[in-house]
Amino acid sequence: MGSHLAPVLTPLPVLIPMLAAAMTLIAGRRRRLQRTITVLALSVMVVVSAALVHLADRDGTIALQVGGWGPTEPGMGPLGITLVVDRLSALMLVVSSVVLLAVVFYAIGQGIRDGNEHEPISIFLPTYLVLSSGVCMAFLAGDLFNLFVGFEVLLSASFVLLTVGASKERVRAGISYVMVSMVSSMVFLLGIALVYAATGTLNMAELSVRLGDVSGGTRTALFAVLLVAFGIKAAVFPLSTWLPDSYPTAPAPVTAVFAGLLTKVGIYAIIRAHSLLFPDGGMDRVLLVAGLLTMVVGILGAIAQSEIKRLLSFTLVSHIGYMVFGIALSTELGMSGAIFYVTHHILVQTTLFLVVGLIERQAGASTLQRLGGLAAASPLLAFVFVVSALNLGGIPPFSGFIGKVALLEAGAQVGSVLAWTLVAGSVITSLLTLYVVTRVWTKAFWRSREDAPEGHLSTSSPTALVDNTDGSMDIALVDRNDVGRMPVGMLLPTGALIAVGLLLSVLAGPIFAYTERAAKEVLDRGQYITAVLGESQR
Numbered sequence: 059m060g061s062h063l064a065p066v067l068t069p070l071p072v073l074i075p076m077l078a079a080a081m082t083l084i085a086g087r088r089r090r091l092q093r094t095i096t097v098l099a100l101s102v103m104v105v106v107s108a109a110l111v112h113l114a115d116r117d118g119t120i121a122l123q124v125g126g127w128g129p130t131e132p133g134m135g136p137l138g139i140t141l142v143v144d145r146l147s148a149l150m151l152v153v154s155s156v157v158l159l160a161v162v163f164y165a166i167g168q169g170i171r172d173g174n175e176h177e178p179i180s181i182f183l184p185t186y187l188v189l190s191s192g193v194c195m196a197f198l199a200g201d202l203f204n205l206f207v208g209f210e211v212l213l214s215a216s217f218v219l220l221t222v223g224a225s226k227e228r229v230r231a232g233i234s235y236v237m238v239s240m241v242s243s244m245v246f247l248l249g250i251a252l253v254y255a256a257t258g259t260l261n262m263a264e265l266s267v268r269l270g271d272v273s274g275g276t277r278t279a280l281f282a283v284l285l286v287a288f289g290i291k292a293a294v295f296p297l298s299t300w301l302p303d304s305y306p307t308a309p310a311p312v313t314a315v316f317a318g319l320l321t322k323v324g325i326y327a328i329i330r331a332h333s334l335l336f337p338d339g340g341m342d343r344v345l346l347v348a349g350l351l352t353m354v355v356g357i358l359g360a361i362a363q364s365e366i367k368r369l370l371s372f373t374l375v376s377h378i379g380y381m382v383f384g385i386a387l388s389t390e391l392g393m394s395g396a397i398f399y400v401t402h403h404i405l406v407q408t409t410l411f412l413v414v415g416l417i418e419r420q421a422g423a424s425t426l427q428r429l430g431g432l433a434a435a436s437p438l439l440a441f442v443f444v445v446s447a448l449n450l451g452g453i454p455p456f457s458g459f460i461g462k463v464a465l466l467e468a469g470a471q472v473g474s475v476l477a478w479t480l481v482a483g484s485v486i487t488s489l490l491t492l493y494v495v496t497r498v499w500t501k502a503f504w505r506s507r508e509d510a511p512e513g514h515l516s517t518s519s520p521t522a523l524v525d526n527t528d529g530s531m532d533i534a535l536v537d538r539n540d541v542g543r544m545p546v547g548m549l550l551p552t553g554a555l556i557a558v559g560l561l562l563s564v565l566a567g568p569i570f571a572y573t574e575r576a577a578k579e580v581l582d583r584g585q586y587i588t589a590v591l592g593e594s595q596r
Contacts, residue, residue: 064113068122068141070106071151071194074099079187087180093166096183100159100190107152114148115572119579119589121200121263140200140261140590145576146397147197150326153401154197156558157318157408158190160551164412165311167547168419182222189215189315196323200590202250202260205327209246209291212320213239219312220304235304238290246287253280263590266334266583274340281336285345288331292324294382295352298375302359305374306367310415313367317374318408322400325381332385333393333580345386346476353379353487360494366414366424366502370407373450373494376487377403383480384465387472393577395464398570402449402457402562409446409555416442416552417502419544429502439544440503445556447495449563452488457562460570462488 078099085091114120124139143151165182192211199205213236221232254260256276257268269277290297301321305313332345356376363369381403384396418424420436433440452458462484469481562569579585 063109064117064120064143065122067106067109067113068120068143068198069124071103071110071155072141072191072198074103074106075187075190075194079184079191082184082187089180092180092183096162096187097159097166099187100155100162103155103190103194104152104159107148107155110143111145111148111152114143114145115575119144119585121589139204140263141198142200142263142586142590143198144586144589145572145579146326146329149397149401149572149576150197150322151194153404154190154193154319154322157404157555158186158193158315160555161311161315161318161408161412162186163551163554164314164415164548165309167545167549167551168309168311168415169545181218185215185218186315189219193319193323197326200262202253202262202265205330206243206246206250209323210243212323213243216316216320220308220316222309222312230307232304234300238300238304242287242290245283245290249280249283249287252283256280261590262330262334263587266337266587267591269335274338277336277338278340281331281341284331284335285328285341288324288327289348290324291321292328292382293321293352293375293378294324294328294348295355295375295379298352298356298378301375302368302371305371306365310411310418314408314411314415317370317411318404321374321378322404325378325385325396325400328382329385329393329396329580332388334583334586337388337581337583339388342386342388343476345382346480349379349382349386350480350483351379352376352382353483357487357490357494361490361497364426366417366426366498367411369494369498370410370414373491374407376491377407377450379487380462380465380484383484384468387468387477388581389468389472390574390577390581391464391471392468393580394570394574395461395468397573397576397580398457398464399461401569401573402461402559405555405559405562406446406449406458409442409552409559410450412548412552412555413439413443413446416544416548419548421502426498426501430505430507431503433503436544438549442549442552442556443503444499446559447499449559451492451495453492455563457559457566460563460566464570 078095081095082092085095110120120143122141124141162183165186189212192208192215195211196205196208199208217232217236217239220235221229250260253265256272257265259265259268269280272280286297290300293301305316308316332341353376356372356374356379360369360372360376363372377399380399381396384392384394384399387393414424416439417429417432420439421429421432423429449456449458452462466481466484469477469484
């Protein structure tokens with residue numbers, strides 16, 4: 059299926075950033091050349107991803123056998139790497155590309171680091187491009203092993219980005235993050251081994267056929283192992299405790315792209331496993347309970363926080379529960395609502411973490427005890443926070459409201475006691491989210507700085523590096539010389555993401571119609587299997 063352009067465009071979201079990463083490494087410390095290569099590569103990714111959305115929506119699922127290694131016998135799966143683009147993966151690609159491009163503009167506008175010119179920024183852009191390639195690889199992978207490879211590329215790049223600056227806090231958080239990720243990877247590898255032992259293949263289209271011949275108990279066990287691996291990556295409770303300790307220590311651009319994208323790759327993997335490999339609904343009740351606990355525990359954790367990055371990290375965990383809720387309903391409306399909510403959440407969560415970077419630049423801190431008077435000091439900053447916060451809280455007519463209404467309607471249609479419990483939990487979580495962001499507004503923006511308990515300490519930053527006489531470098535508390543100044547290069551990409559989020563609300567009708575077609579395609583499985591294996595296996 060697909061036009062003659064499809065085979066050319068399909069591998070580009072993986073290849074372009076990887077080649078650009080090599081070029082930026084060669085460029086070394088020539089910052090202007092590095093930045094030009096990065097921005098050009100990510101801009102091309104946006105165009106290519108948009109073209110793939112159009113082709114997948116017009117022509118159906120696109121499958122590419124890399125290197126021409128197709129099946130050796132009729133009815134057999136391909137031997138080599140299979141890349142698959144359907145409406146879901148194409149949508150994830152275009153939203154991810156837009157976010158990655160906006161965040162790199164923000165990072166360049168910020169100076170890439172919070173500190174001085176001695177931080178190792180020459181490695182930032184190549185690593186960021188490798189991360190981009192890993193995200194796209196995970197979305198395009200047509201087999202479990204290359205999905206694992208995409209995750210590992212993400213892990214390698216994200217560990218470097220998380221520890222940029224090498225402060226004690228960042229290294230400690232990075233070690234915790236990488237240890238949890240390695241556990242997740244080991245569980246995933248175990249799942250891959252068990253799946254291969256049971257079926258003799260790792261190609262997901264072929265697995266969707268062969269797993270039907272495996273006993274119900276074995277299928278449930280295989281799904282449970284994969285769910286543990288994907289649940290850790292998606293930060294589904296009780297596998298989410300690592301996230302609030304890992305993300306807040308990184309620079310604002312890194313935290314933003316982690317919060318927006320990395321957990322959604324785990325959600326994407328859950329969608330594929332749930333709908334394509336194990337569609338019998340055997341784990342739906344477990345997923346519903348996990349979704350409810352993720353919502354409630356996450357938002358209760360957010361209420362207890364005073365540091366805005368940690369607070370947003372807990373809301374990130376909480377809203378993962380909405381996506382799990384939609385997936386576990388196993389209905390077309392539920393899946394459509396989950397896909398729409400993933401799209402919305404990538405944009406709004408990334409934007410909010412970028413806004414926190416602006417708060418740090420304006421006030422010198424992101425802790426509520428040290429903040430106050432920001433609405434008077436910077437009405438523009440107040441505006442970008444309010445719009446993003448209300449969108450996260452699900453106030454109409456923002457996209458967060460539209461996604462939540464779809465999920466609530468889907469739960470009401472199912473009508474079981476557990477589904478109604480999730481509906482109630484969703485409403486309570488939404489109200490508590492509004493309470494949390496309102497608390498940030500009243501303390502950081504509305505009250506005066508003089509009323510903040512530690513307002514006099516907000517002009518210091520613990521993130522700068524200083525040179526020692528022996529040539530080594532240490533972390534030091536230094537007075538920020540840029541407090542009160544928000545560079546245009548940081549404001550513009552933040553505003554651009556807010557505009558894209560608002561566009562999601564303005565064009566909610568056609569976009570939700572697209573997610574409905576994507577949900578139908580995901581649940582039907584027929585197009586996916588036919589595109590990869592041919593008509594004989596449908």
